[in-house]
Amino acid sequence: MSSHTPARPEVLEFLLSRRSHPAVSLTAPGPDAPTLEKILTAAARVPDHGKLAPWRFVLYQGDARARIGLRLAEMAEARFGPLDEARRQQELTRFTRAPLVVGVFSRAAVHPKIPVWEQELSAGAVCMTLVTAATAAGFGVQWVSEWIAFDADAIAFLGGQPDEKVAGFVHIGTASQPPFERPRPVLADITSTWTEA
Numbered sequence: 261m262s263s264h265t266p267a268r269p270e271v272l273e274f275l276l277s278r279r280s281h282p283a284v285s286l287t288a289p290g291p292d293a294p295t296l297e298k299i300l301t302a303a304a305r306v307p308d309h310g311k312l313a314p315w316r317f318v319l320y321q322g323d324a325r326a327r328i329g330l331r332l333a334e335m336a337e338a339r340f341g342p343l344d345e346a347r348r349q350q351e352l353t354r355f356t357r358a359p360l361v362v363g364v365f366s367r368a369a370v371h372p373k374i375p376v377w378e379q380e381l382s383a384g385a386v387c388m389t390l391v392t393a394a395t396a397a398g399f400g401v402q403w404v405s406e407w408i409a410f411d412a413d414a415i416a417f418l419g420g421q422p423d424e425k426v427a428g429f430v431h432i433g434t435a436s437q438p439p440f441e442r443p444r445p446v447l448a449d450i451t452s453t454w455t456e457a
C-alpha cells in the first residue's frame with residue numbers, strides 16, 4: 261500500500277455485497293439532477309484506450325417513457341406477431357419500470373491503433389461503473405439489454421445511430437424490496453496461476 265493509493269476497505273466491502281435489483285421492483289424517486297450528473301460523470305471515468313470516449317448516454321425519463329412503451333408494443337407486434345395481454349403490458353411498461361433508464365450506446369469504430377474490441381470493453385466498463393455509482397448513491401439498479409438492444413428499428417427509435425450498438429439499458433430507481441442473493445462463481449474454478457508448459 262502506498263500513500264498514493266490509500267486503502268478503501270469500505271469500498272471493497274461495498275463491492276463484495278453489491279447486488280442488482282430487478283427493474284420491475286424499482287420505484288420513484290430516481291436520482292435528482294445533481295446526483296445524476298455525479299453518477300454519469302463517474303460512469304464516464306473509465307479506462308478508455310486512446311481517449312476516444314467510444315460510448316454515450318441517452319436518458320429516458322418522465323412521460324416519454326410511457327410513449328416509448330406504446331411504440332415498442334407496435335414494434336413487438338410487427339416483429340413477433342399478435343401479443344397476448346401479458347406481453348403487451350411488458351412492452352408498454354418496458355421503460356416505466358424504473359423512474360430513469362440510461363441507455364449506454366457503444367460507438368466503437370475501426371481505428372488505426374485501438375481495436376474495436378477494446379472500445380466495446382470500455383462501453384461495458386461504463387455500464388458497470390454506472391451500476392456501481394448509482395448503487396453507491398443509494399439506488400436500486402439493473403443493467404439489461406432485452407430484444408430492443410438487438411433490433412435495428414428499436415435502436416433507431418431509442419436514439420441510436422446505425423453504426424452504434426446498445427451496451428445496456430441501465431434502470432435506476434428506489435429499491436422497493438431487499439435484493440436476492442444468487443450463486444457466484446467459485447473462485448478456484450475461474451482462477452489459475454500461469455506456469456510454463
Ligand SMILES: Cc1cc2nc3c(=O)[nH]c(=O)nc-3n(C[C@H](O)[C@H](O)[C@H](O)COP(=O)(O)O)c2cc1C
Nearest residue numbers: 278279280281282402403404405406407427428442
Ligand atoms: C450485457 C448484459 C445484459 C444483460 N441483460 C439482461 C436482461 O436483458 N435481462 C435480465 O434479467 N438480466 C440481464 N442482465 C443481468 C443483470 O444485469 C444482472 O447481472 C442480474 O440481475 C444479476 O445481478 P447482480 O449479479 O448484479 O446482482 C444483463 C447483464 C449484462 C452484463
